Amino acid sequence: ILAMKMKMTGGAGVVTDGAFRDSPACAALEWPIYLSGVNANRSNLYHYPAGRNEIISCAGVAICPGDIIVGDGEGVVAIPPQIxxxxxxxxxxxxxxxxxxxxxxxxxxxxxxxxxxxxxxxxxxxxxxxxxxx
Structure with missing residues (x-):
């Protein structure tokens, strides 16, 4: 449900070092979602929008506003725009x-x-x- 909401409000995809549930439904969205695993537990306390255009850490990597995020079947990279x-x-x-x-x-x-x-x-x-x- 949260992934659908993000997609419908213009999100380009999801990258998280956490887990999602309902992975078959997420895959059916045909929308890029990269996560560290799946878990059947309800986790609405952990996946919610906390801010925009802020520096964050994901899987130990600093992600800055403006970074270009590229993902494929092998993983995700964050590329600073200046390089x-x-x-x-x-x-x-x-x-x-x-x-x-x-x-x-x-x-x-x-x-x-x-x-x-x-x-x-x-x-x-x-x-x-x-x-x-x-």
Missing amino acids: AVQIADAAYEQELREQYIMELVSAGAGTIDIYPPNEATLAAFQQWRQAKGL
Whole structure:
């Protein structure tokens, strides 16, 4: 119910180091919810809006107003806006390298010589990248 209310009032998602109950209903919202676990206990005393645009701590990480929150199936990161472009560029580069390495592995290459990539693999990656116009 609380998750639905947050969604309906414009919330972009939920990130908590606490637990939620009714996880199947939360999943059905098709709305990003990241939590540390599920618990059937009623917990309305612990999950309520206490403030907005304040510095908080979640799972030991300081989250500041304006931070960019990015989550996927592996977890959530908070990115300070002043380094967001650098982080996005680095993430793009890593994704490209891993795409190249996945192609090598799917073609039968072993991982010992290519992952993590050595100098020869990185040089071959640059050639692959140029050939693809990336």
